[in-house]
Structures are given as structure tokens and as C-alpha cells.
Amino acid sequence: MKNLTISDIAQKAGVSKTTVSRVMNSPEKVEESTRRKIEQIMKAAHYTPSATARNLSKQASSTVGVIVPEIGNAFFGDLFMGIEEIINKNNLSLLYCSNEDKVQKDFEALDMMRTQRVKGVLYVPAMNYPAAGMMGKIQKKLEGLGCPAVCIDRDIHLHMDAIHFDDRKAVKSAVLSLAKAGHQRIAFINGNAEKNILATERYEGYRDGLREAGISEKEELVYQGEYQKSYAYLAMKDLLEKEIPFTAVITCNNSLGKGYLQAVHEAGRADDFTHIGLDKIEMLDLLRIPNNYILRDSYEMGRQAAELLISRIAFPDRKIQNVLLEPTLVKETF
Amino acid sequence: MKNLTISDIAQKAGVSKTTVSRVMNSPEKVEESTRRKIEQIMKAAHYTPSATARNLSKQASSTVGVIVPEIGNAFFGDLFMGIEEIINKNNLSLLYCSNEDKVQKDFEALDMMRTQRVKGVLYVPAMNYPAAGMMGKIQKKLEGLGCPAVCIDRDIHLHMDAIHFDDRKAVKSAVLSLAKAGHQRIAFINGNAEKNILATERYEGYRDGLREAGISEKEELVYQGEYQKSYAYLAMKDLLEKEIPFTAVITCNNSLGKGYLQAVHEAGRADDFTHIGLDKIEMLDLLRIPNNYILRDSYEMGRQAAELLISRIAFPDRKIQNVLLEPTLVKETF
DNA sequence: CTGAAAGCGCTTACAG
């Protein structure tokens, strides 16, 4: 079934396209009787105007782009749903693109958003460390986008609206909580602090905590590799095999937390250590397996990020905002 | 930064818009030297053509719409990622819209896709039972879409490409496996079989299995309500409190499986029953908690659904396909 | 209150 155009409707109604357009855009300017008649005809014909044509004509789009690393990850799934809520509320559409957490794809995703001439983009950068010249390139892309963008979750320190969690502070308070409970040897499993801004922040938080608690950092308790389940699993195996003494473990993301759990359950030592993870791990509560974790409300972050974008679109010149969200420490085992 | 247009490039290059357009669409028709020159200029100016303008001009879109119930649900998250893989491979963009598993939103989502003039839509219907007149309305919407659509996961029996799992057969074989292992009293926790096609299928599968195993259906073992964790939780509590005898339980979706686990772990009776769930539940393997489940590869379903759509776009007149995927029964406890 | 006309940024059939 071919879609009708505004001309078809105009013809059926015996008016000009202008008038039909007006009943859609400024109905108050059309005489009531003609307006009704046209509305009636549009409805009967199931007429739906083309967003493509309107966008081109208005030089403005009705869709917002979202770039995330991986939608299958619950953290980003929730984030996405928060975004969705606000976008829908504002009658906008959502153009989705993953960057697979790969820098290369980051560029492609931004190019795509530009080609599509979206109204704005919500952007969780894959690229999130100051590699040689890369930040400059990203900045160029962002500037060339022709629309506002909000940086989410990873603070790449560009001059733009941004929102993220205060992970440094959260990890610090995790360390302090553990110290207060008497832990002196706290293992730390993290991503690569040299290649990842979030990992850097978390490591700094760890050190902040140790310092404030008056504990000296022990090299053999610090593992910084990949944000993958297998990395934490191997790290734990290593700690256990070498019989390095420790009483608590902090894991710096959801995957690492899972790897930790896998290792200690496999070794039958789940109850021997106090663990604090980052982000809630599903199913544990249902299975009555207590766990401690730093709770970050990514749904809320999604909502706020979308609000930031919407307000930027409405007020292009408002001051740049950098929102820092406070995670909560949820303690179940101490 | 304002986006450049094809006219800007033409001017800089001292050629007509036509020629610039040609280097993008049919470069072989342009003399090499001019082509190079134009390419060079486009690159230097960071020119990106507007998809909006192109779509309008070509009367064809480069984006595909996806309508799913809830992206936060792992089943749909995986489905979505499968779709994404194929869509990206074909250089198309993805317009996302949730229907929140609500019939009302189904209509809105389809309207939105039509307004956006997408190239095709991948559609997991919220509406999936033959309510009064509703199916007719959905059909009308789909016909009015002006582009092909593929129905996913819920078989609404319309004349269109569709893909779904053979849940009936899967549940039947689950029952037979249990019967073979000696189970005679198999509890069954399901969604509403009257309002939901999938629930109907699963219930039929249950009955098929019982029949073939020569077991008579016991009313007190059948719970059909909502596909929610809490429903299964309450169903289990009910069974346990009333001390109704049973040795095995089949739960008909992921949420119900979680509710089951919650109830038996809370009651300390996790090891007393043989459970078969539908879809894998995360974390159980890592925690070394054995579980049986019907495995449905929703990532693969997403891939195949997208392939169906792409082939339909390429060959509008090819025969309608109805793909039935076979789930696998994964046994860990018997 | 209404309409003719120009314009949004592309593509493409046609002519040269």
C-alpha cells in the first residue's frame, strides 16, 4: 500500500497543500469547518505525514541518536530504558547504534548519526582514555556532528554536557567501610588503569581509601587487567593458589564480580572473604546469597542524560553541565 | 558547525551538483580526474550527505525499525543484538521502539515506524492473542505500513514472514524427559493461556507430553497466571503450603523460573524437586547451581529475522516464510 | 482565513 501525500489530501479536500499543512502545524490558523473537514479526510484516508519530508523541510529532525557499548549488558540495558522513557515523553524517536566498546566503531557510529541528521546524540564513548591524538579526533567528530551531544558514563573531559558516577569516591568509601570493619588486606581487581578512565578513577579511589585508612598499598593484592569475568576468575585463582593473605576483595565492575563469584564458589570459599562489587549482580538476592555492592542507578543516569540533551536542544546556549551521580554502598554481609 | 550541502561541494569543485551526486552514487560514470578532485574536496570539507534528503529523493529509507517489548529482558536483549549484527552488515540503521508489551503501545510503535518511513520493520507483537477485532486492526496497520514487516517470537498467524520457536514441542519433550525419569506429578507454571498465544502453545505442549506419557492431567498442579516472577513465587508457596504432592516443576519463562528459584531457596527445598525452566537463567552456572532448561537462542532468532526482512526487501514477491526454530533441552540435574 | 511559490538537499531521466 502506497503512502498518501499531502497533495492527495489537499485534492480530496479541495484545498491547497498549505492549508493541509496548517491543520497539522498550526490548526488555530485554519477556519474550524475546513479544519474539521480536512481532519476527517486525513483520518479516513489513514494519512500519516512523512517525517523524512518534514525533517528536510524544517531542517530539523525528530530523532535522537544513542550510542552505547553493548545493549546486552544490564547496566547499559537499564541506561537505555531510562533514555527511552524521556525520549518517548518528548515525542522523539530513537536511532540506536552500538560501538561494541571499540574505538573504531565509535567513529563509525558518530558518522552514522551525522548522516542521519539526528537532533542530538547520547553518547557512551568506547574511546575513554587520552590515546595519541584520538581525543582530538573524537572532538572534531563531535563538533562536526551539527547537533548537541551528551557524554555518558565515561568522562572524556571534552567541553560538553556530561554525566557520570563518582566511582572514585564510591570505591574510596568501599575501602573505608572494609577498613572500619577491620580488614587490612583488601584485594583489588580492576580494568586497565592506563587505558581506561573509569579504571583510573577506581584505582585512585582505592588508593584514597587506603591512604585515609592508614593502610599501605600492597602490590600483590592489586590486579588490573581486563574488565572481563575471566580476568577476575584468574586473578582469584592466582591469589588463592599463591596463598597470598587477604580478607576482602573489591571488584570494579559487574563482569569482574561474576568472575570473583565463580572462583570462590568453585573453590568452596565463598564465605571466607568479604566482597564488594560494583553494580548489583542479578539473581543473588533471589538465591539468598548475600553480597555487597556499589549501587549505580543507570536507569536514572539514562533519564538525566536524556534530560540534559533535551534542555540543550531547547537552549543551545545554556551553560555546559557536568553531572556527577553518587552511587550507594549496599552492605549485606557486614 | 553547519553541515555542508552538495551545492557547496559542487561550487568548490566548479562542477554541477549532478556530478557530485554521481561520484557518490555511480562513480564509474565520472571521469577519473574530476572524480578524484571532488572526492578530495569532499574529504577535506568533511562532507557527509544528508540521509534525509537522499531518502526523500530516492523514495527509500536506509533505516529499519525494531519493535520489542522490553530491551532490559535478556531474551530480547540478545534478540536485539542478533538483529543488530545483520543490520550493520547491510549498512542500515536501526530505529528502536519499545511496545512495553502493551497492546496500546503496539499501535503507537507501528504508527511511528510508518511516520519515519522505514525500509522495513522487525516486530515482536505485544498483541498476541485474538482479542475482539484487535487482530484485524493490527493487520490493517501492518498493511498500511508501506514496507515489509517480519513477525518475531509470537505467532499472530497473519499472512507475513514470521519466525518463532517451537515451544509446544519443547515443553512436550520436557514433560517426556521428566516422565522417563520417573516423575508422575509434574507441576506446571505458565502465563495466561487464554490471553497469550505463547502460553497456549506451552500449555498444549504440557498436555501433549502428559498424554504421550500416559499421565492424566491434575488440575491442582497447573498454575496459569502472569509471566511474572511473583506469580511463580506465589504458586510455589501455594503448592508447598497445601502440601500438594509433586516431584517436578516446569516453569514457562525466565521470570517464572526466577520466582520458582526464589521460593524453593527460601524454603530450603531447592534440592527436593526437578525443575525445567524456559530459557537459561544467568549466574546459576557460575554459582554451580545446576538447573535444567529449554534453551532458545534468541540471538540467532534475531539474526534470522533480520535476514528474512532483508531478503523480503530485496525480493518483495518471494514466498512468505514461516520459520520454526527448535529449542534444545539442557539437562543438568538428571 | 487561504493559496502560489520557493525552498529544504538530494537523485535521476533526459539532452547534449
Added chain:
DNA sequence: CTGAAAGCGCTTACAG
């Protein structure tokens, strides 16, 4: 191989 012109389906400033 190249370009002028018409067209895609809308919107909107302008004139009436």
C-alpha cells in the same frame, strides 16, 4: 562524461 531541470513531500514567508 557533464549539466539543467524536475521531482521527492513537506513547510513557511509573503501576498491577498
